[in-house]
Amino acid sequence: MILSFWEKQLLDEYDFLVVGAGIMGCSVAFELREKYANAKIGIIERDFFSNGASTKNAGFACFGSPTEILYDIQLMGERNALELVRKRYEGLQILTKRIADAGRTNFGGYELMIHDTLSKSDIQSLNEILFPIFKQTVFVDASKQIQAFQFSNIAQMIYTAFEAQVDSGKLLNAYWHLLQSKNIRFFNGLTVKKLLGNEIEAESSLNGNITCRANKIFICTNAFPIDASFKLPVKPGRGQVLITSPIEGLPFNGSFHFDAGFYYFRNVGNRVLFGGGRNLDFTSEETTDFAPNQLILDDLKLKLEEIILSNFSFSIEQEWQGIMAFSENKLPLIHSINQYATYLMACNGMGVALCPFVAKEIVDQL
Ligand SMILES: Cc1cc2nc3c(=O)[nH]c(=O)nc-3n(C[C@H](O)[C@H](O)[C@H](O)COP(=O)(O)OP(=O)(O)OC[C@H]3O[C@@H](n4cnc5c(N)ncnc54)[C@H](O)[C@@H]3O)c2cc1C
Missing domain, CATH: 3.30.9.10 (D-Amino Acid Oxidase, subunit A, domain 2)
Incomplete structure (x- = not known):
């Protein structure tokens, strides 16, 4: 089947095209619209929903549990680990402000320690280094509640009030509605196969191969490679x-x-x-x-x-x-593919928090 003249015009010449309608692609498209009120912006998504992580995840609005943060300090040093926590925390605030109704609950988050435990002074030291970010005590020992929660074989439980929960389906649905209301065009059912300069070659099951162009392209396809010719780290x-x-x-x-x-x-x-x-x-x-x-x-x-x-x-x-x-280093990745296309990946398992922050960071730099 061949595209009509009218259909071709709908696809042609965008200012910005974003590939991938997950939380990263949506966050980039939102920031682009904030900065460029009149730009022609489109999102290309291979499936009818997003199909990777954003609507499959657990919906933790989280920034890192005590042992994860301690692990990151070992891995990347205190300064980088705290910078990552700050980005996650600020990303969550951006997201909450942007999407008010995402089936959010504010029940807080807990780390369960099965074997080793953290001492009072470990928790206190962690709180001290996190204070400049949160301006409050972040973690408290909540082991007294283990019995009430009826968990077995748990040695210690640590609580934070700064963690919340979202309904990942509602969150993405609200994002898609928001972007459509801001005149961002969604192309669902188009799988991008190749990038040639500022041209995107995509495949639709009914219309075969389609080409579209944009002045700037953002590849937000998570771990899914779109073009075998570039290897993503x-x-x-x-x-x-x-x-x-x-x-x-x-x-x-x-x-x-x-x-x-x-x-x-x-x-x-x-x-x-x-x-x-x-x-x-x-x-x-x-x-x-x-x-x-x-x-x-x-x-x-x-x-x-x-x-x-x-x-x-x-x-x-x-x-x-x-x-x-x-x-490799657990940090978000912003990778320039050519002068037109940039690949963005923030997840490392915590994209709910990080994607909105990373998207803002990259669009601010344009
Ligand atoms: C099981 C699980 C649990 C998780 N739990 C949490 C959690 O509780 N809290 C948290 O913060 N994070 C969690 N995460 C991580 C979080 O979901 C991700 O970091 C985040 O959703 C990544 O968003 P994204 O937009 O980069 O990727 P995705 O949501 O995967 O979006 C990428 C999009 O690109 C599309 N695409 C791919 N290839 C092409 C192509 N060639 N052409 C067109 N479109 C294409 C895909 O269909 C997809 O919709 C979890 C992840 C998983 C898998």
Whole structure:
């Protein structure tokens, strides 16, 4: 099938084209509109929703648990680790202001310590270095609540009031509506296959190959490579997620992390959403293939039975997978492909917070 004259005109000559309608692509498009009120802006998305991480994730509006921050300090030094926390915190504030109704709950976040514990002075030191960012105490020991939450085999629990939860479907839906109301054109069902200078070659299942042009192109496709000719310095990381059916008398609300953030769960109403376990099988999970990993899913179910819901009977209602992108140094990646196209990746598993910040940073620099 061939595009009509009218259809071709709809696709031609954009000021800005963004590839990928996840939270990164949406954040970039929003910032572009803020800065360029009259620019012609389009978003190209291969699927009818976004299809990568943004509508598959756990919906933690988080900035890093105590052990994750301590790990990052070891990895990248205190200054870089704190800068990353600041970007996440500011990103969350940008997002909350922009999308007020995203099914948000403010139940706070908890880190569960299974083996080692953090001493009072460890927590206090962490709070001291975080104070310039949050201007308040960030982490407190909440171990007294372990019993009330009916968790098993937990040695310590640390709470922060600065973490919240979003409904990832509502968040993206609200973003798409907002961008459409700002005259940003969505092209769904177009898969970008090639970049040639300022030209994008894309494929539509009904119309075959399509070419469009823009003065500036932002590639926000997470870990999905669009053109085999450029190698991106990111690795994919698949995330396995499951959700239980409703549990009568569920004794906790909030978002919870354990094993340095490799496992995470939260309540969604009176269900429990649980994900993670990539560290059990890193090699298989380094993929963009949305396939279940039975080893990990079985482990998640076991941990539900033994740690999280040992006093409750429950069933698994649904399982799914999402794809993350990881950079070598855990920092967001802004990579110039040619003079027209820039690749943006912020995730490293925490894009809800980071994407709005990174998008603002890059558009401010234009
Ligand atoms: C299981 C899981 C749980 C997570 N939990 C959390 C959490 O609780 N909190 C948090 O902060 N972060 C979490 N994350 C990470 C967070 O979801 C991501 O960092 C964020 O969504 C990344 O957004 P993005 O827009 O870069 O990528 P995506 O949402 O993947 O968007 C990329 C888009 O590009 C499109 N695309 C790809 N290739 C092409 C192409 N060739 N042509 C056109 N379109 C294309 C895809 O269809 C997709 O819609 C989680 C991720 C996963 C997978």
